Amino acid sequence: MKRLAGRIILLWGWRRLAVAFVAGALLVLTQAPYDFFAAGFVSFPVLVWLLDGITGDASANPLKRLRPAFAAGWWFGFGYFLAGLWWIGGAVLVEADSFAWALPFAVVGIPLLMAFFYGFATALARLFWSNGLGRIAALAFAFGLAEWLRGFLFTGFPWNPVGLAAMPTPLLMQSVAITGVVGMNALAVFVFAMPALLAGGQGRRAGLIAALLLVVAHVGLGMVRLNAQEPAESKTLALRIVQPSIDLAEKWDQSVRDRIFATTLELSARPPAEGEPAPTLIVWPETSVPFLFAERPEALVAIGEMLQPGQMLLAGTVREEETAGATPLDYNSVVAINDQGEIVGAVDKVHLVPFGEYIPFAGLARRFGLNQLVAGPMNFAAGSQRYPIELPGGVAAAAFVCYEIIFPDMVRVDAASSRIIVNVTNDAWFGDTPGPYQHFRQAQIRAVENGLPVLRAANNGISGVIDARGRVVDALALNVRDSLDAQISLPKGPSALAPVQRTAGYAILGFLALMALGGLITERLRTN
Structure with a gap:
């Protein structure tokens, strides 16, 4: 694992962007109709290692320092949305004589725009980047925030949010009744990115235990809710x-x-x-x-x-x-x-x-x-x-x-x-x-x-x-x-949990942000 991580970290130029694109495209396998959630355990560790390998001129202004991180996330997002939304082009070909001109916009233009949200996520994560578990929390928080913004900015288009990767079956859908999609997006990235710690870094044992506990709770809650006796209905x-x-x-x-x-x-x-x-x-x-x-x-x-x-x-x-x-x-x-x-x-x-x-x-x-x-x-x-x-x-x-x-x-x-x-x-x-x-x-x-x-x-x-x-x-x-x-x-009516989902989602984002900030502060104290 260390050898693979090292090779990805040392990638440069177009090879780095190509790997980001392929990792994003691979993530689409977690969505319907494929439902191969294991692909998430490949895509997100690769993204973590790509961000680990970013270097820049410390004297440059903040925007220039974040440009490589944004580029990695943008190409990751472009691969994800292009592979996941190409079928939109079928709508403009129903009457191809009149609308074929719009095919490039539908197939490529929309993914190009959607990719900016993931570029924003990786740039934001790099602001809190540290060596260890903190950077996993930073990436999870940033993706959770980016997906939340994608739900309403520019009229909103929350199609294929990353959290759906952790919910391929009803057994694995029940946690969303508590966390909402906002929280599930962040927690899914947190768990999917955790294998990156196998290559080294601070907090490896704590991170892997946390991920395991989340998975057990995720599956356990599904079993409890699906096997619970249904209340008498009128x-x-x-x-x-x-x-x-x-x-x-x-x-x-x-x-x-x-x-x-x-x-x-x-x-x-x-x-x-x-x-x-x-x-x-x-x-x-x-x-x-x-x-x-x-x-x-x-x-x-x-x-x-x-x-x-x-x-x-x-x-x-x-x-x-x-x-x-x-x-x-x-x-x-x-x-x-x-x-x-x-x-x-x-x-x-x-x-x-x-x-x-x-x-x-x-x-x-x-x-x-x-x-x-x-x-x-x-x-x-x-x-x-x-x-x-x-x-x-x-x-x-x-x-x-x-x-x-x-x-x-x-x-x-x-x-x-x-x-x-x-x-x-x-x-x-x-x-x-x-x-x-x-x-x-x-x-x-x-x-x-x-x-x-x-x-x-x-x-x-x-x-x-x-x-x-x-x-x-x-x-x-x-x-x-x-x-x-x-x-x-x-x-008799909607679930009593429905009104608390937004609060729970924001609380999860806040906790991950604090974890990321704590990791950054701890690392700086250790190095000073």
């Missing part, structure tokens, strides 16, 4: 999720929209399996209705005729709102329709996808010829607020559209008065790539964090039912046209 919800698997090439084609609508109705109206109850709730995916209800009111009549007494439909659709003397506003919404064909509730998407659903600084962007990077029906307006939709039996459901489910704080706040989470999406943009699997994994994590079941309806997968511990009750594979029936027990 309600069980029978539901159906519809996955119509509509080809995006014809999704907005007016000549086939009647056929699309008829297909979705047929999947919804199928009788339940023998001996199973009829669903009380039916869920359609994002923008599953291929027209505006205002233009086709007979569609509501058809839905009312399809629904049995007492049933309700939650449908992803475009909702248009008239404005005085201005162009109508269009919202990407979830609407609730009762058995009379009446719209009795609607929730609009609040967090829109930049350049996918709206154009930031639209006037300036269009001067440079920039428009939406993916095919779609229109530019959307953002909803102003979110509130629970009341399902039959008085059950409150928190509905989220597409990638809103990847934002932990948003889900926690908006689901605080609900008993179930609904996520509608259209991952057909990304085909049979890691993207839909990564998106589904985030929905599992939200279920564990909030202690609430998640119902996920996707156009072509992955649709599924996830219980309050992150276990998949049932799911439909990619590219399958079908409906899924299930029954799910409803907790």
